Amino acid sequence: MASKTQVVNREQWSGTAVARTAMVDIRGGFYRLRREIEALAGVDVAERSLYAAGWEGARSVIGAMIANGELTQDEDGFRRAIERYIRAGYGQLTITRLDLAAARATITCPDAIESWAFQQNGIHSERPVCAYSAGALAAIMSKIIGRDDVACDELTCVARGDDVCTFKITPAAQSRHFRNMSKIPDVAQYLERGTSLLEEKTREAEVLEQYRLLTENAIDIIFSLDALGVITFISKRVESLLGYKPQDLIGRPVTTLLGKEGSMVALEHLERTLAVPHYATTYELAVPHVNGNTVYLSISVTALVKDGVVIGQQGIARDITPQVTLRQEVARRTQELRLSEARRIEMHDYVTLVTRVLEEERKRVARELHDDTAQALVALVRNLDSLMLNVDKPSDRKKVEEIRTLAENILKSVRRFSRDLRPSLLDDLGLVPAVEWLTEDLSQQSGVDARLDVVGVPRRLQPDVELSLFRIAQEALSNVRRHSHASRATVRLSFADKKVRLLVRDNGTGFVPNERPADLSSARGLGLRGMRERAELIGGSFCITSEPGKGTTIEVVAPV
Template sequence: MCPSTRMGPDTPALYLRALIETCPIAIVVLDAQHHYTMCNPSFERLFQYTPNELASANLDYLIAGPERLEEAFGLSRKVLQGSRVHAVAQRRRRDGMIVDVEIYGIPLMLDGALSGVYGLYQDVTERNHAKKAVRAMADQLDNLQQEERRRIARELHDSTSQELAVLNWNLTRLRTLVADGDEALKSLVEETKEIAYQCSARIRSASYLLHPPLLGEAGLTLAIPWLAEGFEQRSGIRVMLEMSEGLGRYGDEVEIAVFRIVQEGLSNVMRHSGSTVVKISLYLRDSSLELSVSDEGKGYSSESTTQEPDNKVGVGIRGMRERVEQLGGWFKIESTSQGTKLSAAVPIGVVSRG
């Protein structure tokens, strides 16, 4: 413990002192005039100042540095006015190194009067680095997934679809060859041909959904109506689509994000909502593409709520939110027993194609 501690020598005080001294979180105590009173060893270790140095200067000057002084003063002011504060900010160690810290600033009230304040500082630099690494990995995974989708789509389109086309063609020839033959044989060929036709239609649509070629070629203006139409046919759910005219072209990331959000939104409507209609809207507003997918289904739960229920958030919704947030946009879901509305805005950033 720093020498300037004002704890008394009685047992409860010793006990408290031991608690503070061994606490892994950095603690600093200041008086009501914001002068240094004491700190624990974790605080000395984190910021590398000696108690004498801490006592000889304003704490915010020492650990915030000139660039963060306003922000640090702001927090101190609030605590000295009697409010608790909680913030995640950057602070500077004695050696100049910048650390990310989670800060709690707490007023010490004795008999209704402010007798001082104390601050808890937890070093979250590593935690933040780990978060950044996880985010970078998620980005990489997303890229790999896109690449894998493109590969499977190409494979389905270039080989399986071609083989199925030959199969169809052979079956057409077979139909001619058995035209005068037995009825059972003719209907078997007919049935087989129908199955082959269905297979190629499914494979074509799976390949397009995995990697919509229309999106790359013509952008959202054609790809979204195509997605909506295909969805209506497959699901029997009526789709109402409202879009800005002449949407134009945007960067790959933006177009793919919008396409995948609408796609996942529609798939959720089909799988979870029980709605018979869905409305998609996509508009260019200011410098963002704003979109919504709303249904008239049963909602997330039977209780009416406009709060997004965290425990209901699966990979689909989490993935959509992360995609949008990475592009600097926002994402929200409102759900009641009358239906669910997913909305998002994706900043268009740099227009990459004309």
Template sequence: MTQACILIVEDEPLVREVLAAVLADDAYRLEFATCGEEALTIATELRPDLILLDIMMPGMNGYEVCRRIRLAPDLAPIPILMLTALDDAASRLEGINAGADDFLSKPFDRAELCARVRTIVRLNRYRKLIEEKERFLRLAEMLPHGIVLLDADGRIRFANPALAGLLRLSRVEDLLGQDFMVLLAPGHDGLVKACIDDLREDATGFRDVEAMLKRSDDSSFPVAIDGVRYPAMSEPLIQLVVRDTTEQREYLAALEREAYQQRSAGAAYLATVQRMEGRSRQLLETQEFERRMLARELHDEIGQQLGALKLHLRVLGRGTDNAQQVSRLAECLEIVDATIGAIRNRALELRPSMLDDFGLQAALDWYCSRQAERSGASIEVVLDGLEERPLPDVETACFRIVQEAVNNALRHGESHHIEIGLSSLGQQIALRVQDDGRGFIAPSVLATTARGAGFGISSMRERAELLGGNFSITSTPGVGTLVEAMIPLS
């Protein structure tokens, strides 16, 4: 938990020194301002937990500073304790009208000052926790996808309302403690269990594993499951994101029926294919948008909630001498720290912000250095002739193709060295991903992909071809794999 920040606004150096000495024993972070303007600037920047505000100052007095803070929406909730040599009722009434929360007359009693500061800081932090908790609950209720955390035995430790809704359960509590595998329809638990078992050994995670879940009425529905492992916990936890794909499957099935009818009639076949490609591009764009929004929600909302929870756990730890409670609070803090790190990592994996902010090279450098650190493999990135940033669609396609190729090389190919090259050839980008992994029999795998399996290769090919480019993959058992794509810049 971070230290509580107190802003002391006092123009007299001696009084500032006394206040600093009095509050030193409580380990606050103390910041100082010598005038009203400086106080407003520091308050805007730091958002302190409490402002100790002198009334009698040259220039802008304490009443005016207080009024301006209360008029600023971002600063208005900050508690203000006025320190004043004025002890008459009119002065206190003016302070109340300006928005002060409490008063302390000079000369002040040191014990009383410390007690009032501790009380105000504690109440302010409790208020913040309540507000953050309410925001978190609203976010959890609004998320459209199911979120679940599994312990080492595969039992559900946390589930959000969306997952209960997908399963047609009236209470989230009905899921807690259950083995997640019992929610899967017969014949669909093997692949999911294998992916989760692999995830306990390999932290790179998995995406879009298709399965069928059982509802409370024994009906089944299709889902796609993403998984990620928390990197540092007192016990291993697995996070799964469960997405209902019923509408997506129905939509794709409708497109297939429409295309079949067009082929059977021998009319407008090309128009149908073009329409399907347009829809596929729209699906990819929608997927990237959803990933960007979910990453932002994870980082901004849930991350802040957990940060507030961490602060209050530390406050609770300082308020007890019970060794068992202190030990349990320490374990809770460890879990919160690991969860914050995992959410930050998951948000970056969903949609790295540097891809939008700084471009393809920055995003690839970040992703590859991260994968190299996780796997121990050597990953080299070389960009040649890309002085200007490509269009956003081209950057996204290149990044996702590299991401899928590197993930396959590490997870399935057990590669030790990967070379990634992007270069500008006229009006096209040439992309190459070469690894020294186990390789595979390319014709067999590509034939399987053509029949609808192997989503990763299909996804890479589709991203390239939807932008008017081409894609190829070459592999030999024991030699490695080469992924190549040519994508137009415009």
């Protein structure tokens, strides 16, 4: 009859469950090896043989760890060696007493590997069964303190109904059962077989422990599905990323995790994986968090194969929410820029149209002033000249002369106004003669020493380019006359293969260009704004440099 201690408290060794599964094959392996030795040579030989196997195996492992500097030969080294055997699946070993100087220690374990194997096979023993563990513990003490005369007895054992297995390490002379280990029968073939099996299981346990640590500490979700789309494994990362506990998802359909739409995509890829064993792909999904937020995952999947048969799918899901959010923000801003650019182009076209209409209207008004108003004034002056010949009275002659002078002044103003609106020089001869007329007019009207310098080979440009550059030069020289109080002004036109450069510089009072950039109430502010807009209309750049007391320089570079 199985005792109550046969019910294993799995919470006590949950951290080494995977290692335990690999360490002991309950249908054979360690348990079967012991039973075979017992059948062939008796219980005593089996215990001593397995004790020797544990002794030799542990001395080899602990010796290597000491040589490599992984363990120190002190109390800390002893405890770390015990922890290493716990991780390897030997059970939850607890040190209750330790005295290295006296080569003594007491260690308890509720689930030592041999007693655990007996329980799993439903076998109750009348005597302790953990000889291999006892040999290994004796070897650990031996290597740590550097003495060979060390032994270990198992005082209580779970396999015979005790609550825990209790191991007592003492000097060999004080051991109850393993005082003299020299008389061990020749069971080398069993020792070799048992040692090889345990070493293999130990390696498997260590690999599985590393895999467990890898999956638990991975920044991505590691998962597997069976052929029906049921979650068979999922790592702890799912809890911090999506809010689900792994144990709540294992055994449930993938729709629980991904939702309806995401599951349709995932199951489609699962079907392809089952149909094409070498199928591998990566796709993105928007997955709902338990709190209602959306988490974006990049999921990479491949086939899960066992014995050459595809039994499901395995994969890694990486959180790409920051990247997707960034992409969405970039797309949103790109769309805004496109709309802004469309509005800018629309406004540019509108301003261009208005400017052209305005220039056409100026041209029309200038032509009418020249052809109609100016001609009428010329006729008036000539009539006044004829009238003066027929006037004898001095007072009347004087009045006629005053009227004639007024008419001439009006005629000059009309002609000037006509030229300002649209100089015929620009249409007939081009930009250079038109700008030269502007400098000469400034010198004549304001006394400013103005001149034009031409660099490169002058040539005719597109009408829009010539008109815009002329208007910019006209506005700049107008500012020189009205605001700068300058004595000199220079206009330079530089012609290159693919661009033309206009520079207007004066030695006037100067100003701070960005002092009030949005002020359109002043003539200067409006003029500067107009010059910039005209430069932009022809695809050019506009730059103004000025400083109080150091004059002003305006530069425009336009493609041709």
